[in-house]
Amino acid sequence: MIAAFLHSMEPWLDLGLITALIAVLVSGRVAPSTAFMAFIAAVVALGRLPFSQVLGLAVQPATVAVLALVVFAGVLSRLAWLRRITASRHKTGQRAALFRFLSVAGAISAFAPNTAVVGAMMGPATRNPHVDKALLLLPLSYVALAGGVITPFGTSTNVMVTGEAAKAGLTLTVIDYAPIGIFALIAVLIALLVFAPLTLKRAAQDQEASLLGFHLEAHVPPGSKLIGKTVTENGLRALAGLYLAEIIRTHEVLAPVEPGDRIEQGDVLIFVGDVSRLDDLAAIDGLQLDRGPRANSPEKIYQAVVSANSVLVGRTLKEVGFRARFDASALAIRRGEERLSGKLGAQPLRAGDMLVLAAGADFVARDNVRSNFHLVDADFEVGGRLNRRDGALVTAAFVAFIIASLSGIVDFTLAAFALAAGSIALGWISPREAKRSFPFELAISLWGSVTLAHLIRAAGFDALVADALISVTGTGSMILALIAVYFATWLLTELVSNVSAALAALPVALEVAAKIGADPEPFALAAAFAASASFLVPFGYQTHLMVMSAGPYRFLDYVRLGAIVFAAYSAAILGGLFVFWM
Structure with missing residues (x-):
């Protein structure tokens, strides 16, 4: 009796685990890697999947390929031509330059x-x-996401979907x-x-004057001439481009600040x-920045966006x-249009936050910078730009990887691994740099x-969701079923990561195809393409966060x-699926 009851509760337990994971990911209160690690531990501890199976899932070929390409991305970022190719020495029209x-x-x-690419x-x-x-950064993020869906390895989503589809006997090339x-x-x-110059016109016009900008902090040291005088008497209400939002004392916060x-x-x-008014603050006698730029100082000012990992x-x-x-x-912080409150050092940071940093000229060469920041106002190379010889070799190796992967001469995972390993062996990226840039959080999330x-397949939820979709679209319309799979996956990808949405939707897509007797390939592709529609x-996507504060948007x-x-x-996408598969 008890055994039967516990067995009957297993689907509800699986549903609870999946629902809890999605809820935590949507809330954004916990890092995705932490949420996924807790989910994996719960799945194993509750016996929902065998430990040996879960452990084997950590080293899937597709996962190895994604991580290898991320490591190699550190080499690509050092190629000079990647930046030069986008620049035009001749004055052109706005849309021509944008194109x-x-x-x-x-x-x-x-x-x-x-x-x-975006970094x-x-x-x-x-x-x-x-x-x-403002007319380039957000479109850059969008076009990079769209360009990635052209090949099986253009995005991590495509790589993972291709790998998981292969386990089901489906070959996607x-x-x-x-x-x-x-x-x-x-x-x-x-x-x-057509539309970016129109819809982003406000962002371009307002970026200089936006008071929802940077969050800056200054201190009143002992002996300051400001002590005992009012805000108005100290001229702190008449600063061009800056607004005194708060005064923080030991036991109280004055906000709003009165004259x-x-x-x-x-x-x-x-x-x-x-x-840009940072120098105005530094020039106020009696006011002290954390460690701002000083006359004859070797320090430089950098604007750095906090990376997702x-x-x-x-x-x-x-x-x-x-x-x-x-x-x-850190001299200042900006988080999109959000107004921050409190000391800089007490702000929990988020991916996409832009920091204004005072650092030495060698800051861009530090090997822990690339894994944590995207610099938006300086050429960003880990260990410096590659010389002409190494740059040519890296380019040749990358072209060889593309040809081998597209032609199928070499297994894709092996080619990606060889590319990353060769980069380390040939000194294009040092072992220490590779270690620093290795995406451990991404590995856990994958x-x-x-x-x-x-777990979705083991619990039979793929069949349940497939039945629900078919009940809406009917069994006689492949077109409606494909549209339903596409938009269901898209809704999920706006809530959780692209890879999570794609891999959760893939078994459902294949089950829908099986139930209506349709070719499974367009349904698998619909899941992959929809997961990249963020x-x-x-x-919805980490490159969108990268450009949010830099725009600002x-x-x-x-x-x-x-x-x-x-x-x-x-x-x-839907038109292409209909044309090529219907």
Whole structure:
């Protein structure tokens, strides 16, 4: 009796684990790697999947390939031509410059990790003399995502879906991805060329004057001339481009700050506004920045975006020992359009936050910088730019990898592993740099995503969800069933990571195809393409977060332009599936 009862509760236990995981991922309160690790531990501890099976899922060929390509991305970011190819020495029209920049980014993203492409091209985008950075950065993120769907290895989503589909006896090759992917990239390019200058005009106009900008901190040291005087008397209400938002004292926070509030020794003044006015704060006699730029100082100012896999995510500057770890001081923080409150050192950081840092000229060469930041105002090379000989060898090796992978001469996972291993062996990236840049958090997230897909199949939820979709579309319409799979996957990918959505949707897609007697390939492709349709919100894809504060962009900027891009992308994908598979 008890055994029968416990057995009857197993589906509810599986449902609870899956629901809890999705809820935690959607909340954003816990790092994805932490959530997936807890999920894996619960699956094993509760006996939902055998431990040996779960352990084997950690070293799937597709996972190894993704991680190897991420390591090699550190080498790609050091190639000088990757930046030069996007620059034009001749003055051109806005849309012509936009087309050149985005078409190159989309083409490269078909063969290189889009995170690496966006990271490498953010600097040139911010310094483009013909187009405002606000008109380049978000379109760059969108076109890199669209370009990645052209090949089986353009995005981690495609790699993982191709690997998992192979286990089900389904072989997906570049011939399956490329025609539809190219169609989608062209549609996205056209949408961006037509609508980006219109929908992002406000972002370009407001970026200099936005008071929802950087969060800066200054201190009142002992003996300061400001002590005992009011805010107005000290001229702190008349600073151009800066607004005194808070005064933090030992036991209280003054907010909003009144003109008659008096400054006391030890006060921490929180300003919000234009970071270019940093020198104005440093020039105020009696006010002290953390460790700002000083006359005749070798320090430089850098703007750095916190990466998705950074050790800073979810932790404060104080908790990570920021100054000791990076030999740099954080002078200001910006988080999109969100108004921050409190001391800089007490702010839990998020992926996409932009920091203004004071550091030495060798900061860009530190081997722990690349794994934690994307620099937007300086050429970013780990260990420096590759010399001409090594650059040519890296390019040749990458081209050889593309040819071998597309032709099937060499197993894709073996080719990716050889590319990363060869980069270390030939000194293109040092073992220490490779260790620093290795995405441990991504490895755990991929492991958890594959475990999620296997639990869905083991629990029979793929059949249940497939039945639900078919009950809506009917068994006689392959077109409606394909559309239902596509949009169900898209809804999921806006809530959780792309890989998690794709691997959770794949078994459902294959089950729908089996139940209606259709070819499974277009359904597997629909799941892969839909999982890369994260255009509507900044949290849908890590490159969107990378450019959010650098733009800067507001949430509505993503919704307005993202809705247009999503419509163009989806129409191209679904149209391509119908043309090539119906």
